[in-house]
């Protein structure tokens with residue numbers, strides 16, 4: 654319905670219909686009360702106007718039925734808004750399993766995007782239709798925000814932190830995306846185009862790659878170049894815990910607490926190792942804060958993720974459970 658209105662963005666993702674339905678409900682409720690209250694004001698203005706110079710009004714002592722009505726109706730309406738909003742929001746915040754993960758890095762004033770096979774794009778994002786896509790987003794400098802109106806999704810992109818958001822494109826075409834967090838002089842031009850393609854076209858486009866390493870391959874190289882491999886030995890015999898099977902699992906820390914090894918934990922472990930020490934190990938890992946770009950951290954994480962499929966060494970003291978399914 655709204656899609657026919659001028660200036661209304663296309664409905665091009667799984668979220669568009671549900672967000673628009675909720676939005677329509679909110680607008681209709683607001684419109685109803687705005688019109689009804691204005692009409693009542695105008696009506697009472699004439700009906701209860703003072704008709705003679707010495708007219709005095711009756712004192713009014715309230716009316717239980719009226720008061721119950723204006724408590725119950727708004728309470729019911731606002732609970733409905735909350736409940737409905739929560740359903741849409743929870744769906745947006747919980748990415749399904751088996752998503753196509755694409756890395757997005759915001760930087761004054763451009764978007765650098767990397768496809769799962771390593772193909773890079775700038776201010777462009779190609780996605781296949783009908784596939785659940787998850788964007789893993791980080792910033793090189795200040796807070797940005799990735800916003801695709803046609804998909805009805807947006808999410809802040811924060812330095813020192815990963816934010817993710819997911820969507821399933823439902824309609825082929827080219828749609829605009831924007832940075833929607835003011836981020837400096839050229840904020841206004843920090844945007845680009847999402848291209849939603851048929852899966853076969855997307856596969857063909859991907860394979861016409863510009864030939865950079867995939868994050869996984871780049872991560873594996875970095876792991877050697879940055880000498881991570883000298884401490885983190887696969888069979889757990891090094892001075893550091895083996896990273897096999899760590900990702901997605903639960904890690905026991907030296908202070909007795911446990912933590913889930915997600916992207917944020919891996920990131921922190923690399924940048925500021927002293928923040929959380931794995932039980933049974935000395936805090937001798939150097940901090941890599943300021944020494945790795947966001948790209949490189951993402952690549953290292955992708956590599957550590959891939960180590961999940963390797964055998965878990967019996968000596969991996971810190972590992973309680975693994976993310977292996």
Ligand SMILES: [Cu+2]
Pocket residue numbers: 759762796797798832833834835836840843
């Ligand atoms: Cu920005």
